[in-house]
Amino acid sequence: MIYIGAATCGIAAGALDVSESVRATLARHNIEARVVHVGCIGPCYLEPLMDIALPGAPRISYANMTPELAARIVENQFLRDDPSLDFAVAHLGKNGDAEALGLPPFFELPMLKSQVRLVLRNCGFIDPESIDHYIANDGYKGILHAFNIGAQAVIDEVREAGIRGRGGAGFPTFKKWQFCRNAPGEDKYIICNCSEGDPGAFMNRSLIESDPHCVLEGLLIAGYAIGASHGYVYINSDYKLAIARLNVGIAQMKEYGLLGDDVLGSGFPFDIIVKEGAGAFVCGEETALIASIEGRRGMPRSRPPFPAISGLKQKPTIINNVETLGTLPNILRNGATWYRQFGVQGNYGTKTFSLTGKVRRPGLIEVPLGIKLREIIEGIGGGSWRPFKAVQTGGPSGGCLSAEYLDLPVEYEAMANAGSIMGSGGMIVLDEDTCVVDLALYFLHFTQAESCGKCAPCRVGTWHMVTLLENMSKGESRPEDITRLQVLGETVKRASLCGLGQTAPNPALTTLRHFRNEYLEHAKEGYCAAAVCKDLVTYSIDAQRCNGCQLCKNVCPTNAISGVRAEVHTIDLNRCIKCRACYEVCRYHPLAGNAVVYASTRRTVA
Amino acid sequence: MNEELYPSIFSQFKGEEGELITILLRVQEAIGYISQEAVKRISQFLKISENQIYGVASFFSRFRFDEPGKISIKVCMGTACHVHGGSLLADAVGWDLGITYGQATPDKRFDFQRANCLGSCTLAPVVQINDKIQGRVLVTELKETMKHREEF
Known part of the structure; x- marks a missing residue:
């Protein structure tokens, strides 16, 4: 079996070319092996990832693949029986394999060591388009358990587990459910909120692309608990791959009797509809989201009445975040006590974050609540490129926390007290080059x-x-x-x-x-220390370093740079549009002298 | 314009008001933008006013009302791309094409948009040309790519 990480991030990094090359190599040598496109395993800095698993041997991961390298590794493996360990980063086998191979286990890599993967447990391991893979990994056991104990007991179990809304606000999930369950009326709705409008967040997208069934099962469980007959997945229409995988998943559920008038013979009718949103950040707000599903402008209204009493089509409606729903199968399958071993008092469980920005090891991570920010940024992320300045959590609604807050535990209240929010999981690390x-x-x-x-x-x-x-x-x-x-x-x-x-x-x-x-x-x-604010920055050429290579002169779009070959060049500031082309060429080209500098100068106060 | 287009799109729907956004999305996928004709047709199909359709369509950032250029260039403006200098890339494309984002060149060959997030934050800054995403782009690299733009 050959696994290739092909979620959006992997594809952007070139996973499809790798996969194509692997397939061609296999066909050329008549090798029988299955190529499976799996989801995102998290450490995006290693993308594109390729794993090879042979019968009776541990699965080995190869990172940063190119089509040529992947083909070579496949040939070595299958024709010469050589696993090319030089290119491998880790193995996914048993404990004893580490010594034999001289490779660390995958989950001992520094980026994955402090992580606890509950929601993301299947990501990167199962074929997201196969319900059988999901079922083989204890899938749909949660909903079976739910049917056994009854709807009210499900709510009690979720209360016991203490899970709070993972969309960011941290409202206890069971409370909403109880309101809705107690609300009068026959028709009730459950909506999965995958609007995910923050720029710089991709947790929900990755989860659905990598393991759609865990979200669908969660939706089923939540629907059963509150007595809803219809579930909606509200998803950003840009998430083409995620939408396709949801639709495949829903079709498979219908085939297996997991949706319909009588789910698995329990007498519970349920249907799931995917609704595409058209890109509006405000539609993450519950009432705006409902307006958008109803085909109106996505504007919020004042509350009360809360959607749990009167929401979609004026019927009681619950809106849960993708991650909240994705956690439910785990809670139902393993019980509340098991879930409470993760996290700390009042903040149980885990939270996924998309760790990006100026960090060495960006990616999709899942950590137990209560972990220190320092551990996430320095332990998992490997620290920032330049000296650390701040971390922005919660996207445009969140706040920036400076270095003195690095020992802050990741908990809803602690984050709020520090002026930021937990948010849905965007975490952007900023270094000194950020203004x-x-x-x-x-x-x-x-x-x-x-x-x-x-x-x-x-x-x-x-x-x-x-x-x-x-x-x-x-x-x-x-x-x-x-x-x-x-x-x-x-x-x-x-x-x-x-x-x-x-x-x-x-x-x-x-x-x-x-x-x-x-x-x-x-x-x-008028001074910008990070030299980011364009109007406060000027470009100049360091006469000591300039070797007169003329590269900057050629690349300048406005002919602002003058100078003859082998003599010091100068920049005409009246013409300079500050596009940074000269800086890049001077810094990265082997012939250039790294002489172009840009900096902000302090204005003398008159 | 293909006469069959609208009937074939509408046949997938029941004609309820709640389907408006999905219909608009399908129309835009088919013809690239929301034309005046499309609004007229949808209004007849859903039995709602054209005003209401414009109201909804103009609210969401996804919909556009002018014909897009053939080759789409999107510069990501997500937070991760922003801190890695995405706006410099946007400026570079703008300078090169002589237009600003949200526009198409007058000959309708190139289309320049900013995206809120392309979901490839770990490759920041990214640029998407047609369906291909390029990660960790430098201004000079992008300029080099733009030189060959007629071949995209």
């Missing part, structure tokens, strides 16, 4: 564009915040603007109607709290 003013501007730009426009604090407030930040990044603001920004942020936070507006100022407010000095530098001195 916080620019980052706050970036997020505010995003929320301002995504604001639905229904309430004034959010619609107008975010616009003004963007303007203030823009002026700051241009060095055109005064120190009073910082106070103005803060007051405005607090107002937007307090007065907005829905979660989007209430959290939109967070990136600005938390960076103001931890990095006020940087804001002051921008406002007073």
Whole structure:
């Protein structure tokens, strides 16, 4: 068996070319082997990954494959019986195999060592398009157990397990369910929220691409618990692969009697419908999501009534995050006591994060709650490229935490107290090359564009915040603007109607709290320490280093660089558009002297 | 315009108001944008006003109302790409094509969009040209690629 990691990230890294080359090699030599496209195993920095498992031998992982290298490894393995251990990174065999092969076990790799994989347990191991693989790995045992104990007992079990909403707010899952179960009415709905609009988050997408059935089983369990007859999966229409895999999964469930008028003979009718969203961040908000499913503009409404009482088509509706649902089969199968061994008091279980940004080992990770941020960033992520500056959690709604918060445990309350939020799982590491003013501007730009426009604090407030930040990044603001920004942020936070507006100022407010000095530098001195804010940066050529190779002159789109061969070049700042082409060429080209520098200079205060 | 197109799309639906967004998505997949004709046809099919359809379609960022260029160039503007300098890439493409994002070149050959996140954050910064995603792109690399743009 040959496994190739082919979720979106793997495909982007070139997994399909690798797979094509492997197939061609196998065909050329008449080798009988199955090539399986599996999902994402997590350590994206090793993509594309290829695993080879022979009967009676441990499965071996090869990282950073290219089509040529993969073909060579396959040939060596099958024609010369040589597993090419030089290219292998780890094995997935038994304990004793490590010494024999001289390879570490996969889950002992530094990136995976501190992780606990419950939701992601199947990711990268099973064929996502095969329900049989899922069933062979204890799939659908959770729903069978649920049928045995009855709906109310399922809710009790989930209460006992103490799982809280993994979408970020951390509301106890059982409470919502109980409201909905107790609500009068026959028709009830359960919705799986895979809107995942944050830029820089891909946990839910990866989970569905790698193990769709665990989410579908979770939906079934939740539907059974609250007495719903219809389940919806609301998913971003950009997630083509995930949608395709969900549809395959649903068709297979129908074939196996897991959906229909009478699920597995239990008398429980259930059907799942996939609804595609059309890209609006605000649709992560429950009431906006419902509006969008009903075919209206995705605008939130004021609550109460809560959707658990009156939601989709005015019927009681529960909306759970993908990850919450994906966890349910584990809880039902293994029991609440088993689940409570992970995490800490009040924050039980695990949480997935997409760890990206300026970190050495980015990827999809799952950690027990209560783990320290330091352990995630330095242990799993391998630290940042340049000295660590901050970590942004929770996407545009979350906040930035500076280095002094590195020992903060990852728990809902602790994160909220520090000014950030747990969020749905985006975790972006920032190093010294990141400017916080620019980052706050970036997020505010995003929320301002995504604001639905229904309430004034959010619609107008975010616009003004963007303007203030823009002026700051241009060095055109005064120190009073910082106070103005803060007051405005607090107002937007307090007065907005829905979660989007209430959290939109967070990136600005938390960076103001931890990095006020940087804001002051921008406002007073027109100085951007990280040299990111374009208007505050100038490019120049270091005369000591310039060897006159003319590469920068050739690459400059505006002819701003002049100089004759073998003499020092100069940049005409009036023409320079700061596109960074000259810097890159000078830094990375073997002939160049690494002479182009860009930096921000402090303005002398008059 | 193919006469069969709309009937074949509509035949997959029951004609309920709740299906509007899915219908719009299918139409956009078929012809690349939401044309005036499409809005008229959908309004007849779902028996709702054209205004209502424009209202919904303009709310969501996915829908566009002008014809896209043939070759699509998307620069990712996700957070991870942003901190790795994605906006410099967007500027470079813009300079090269002489248009800004959200536009197509006047000859409708190239289409330049920003994406909120292409889901390949670990390869940041990324650029998608047609269906192919390029990761860890440098400005100079992108310029080099753009030189061969007629061959995409």
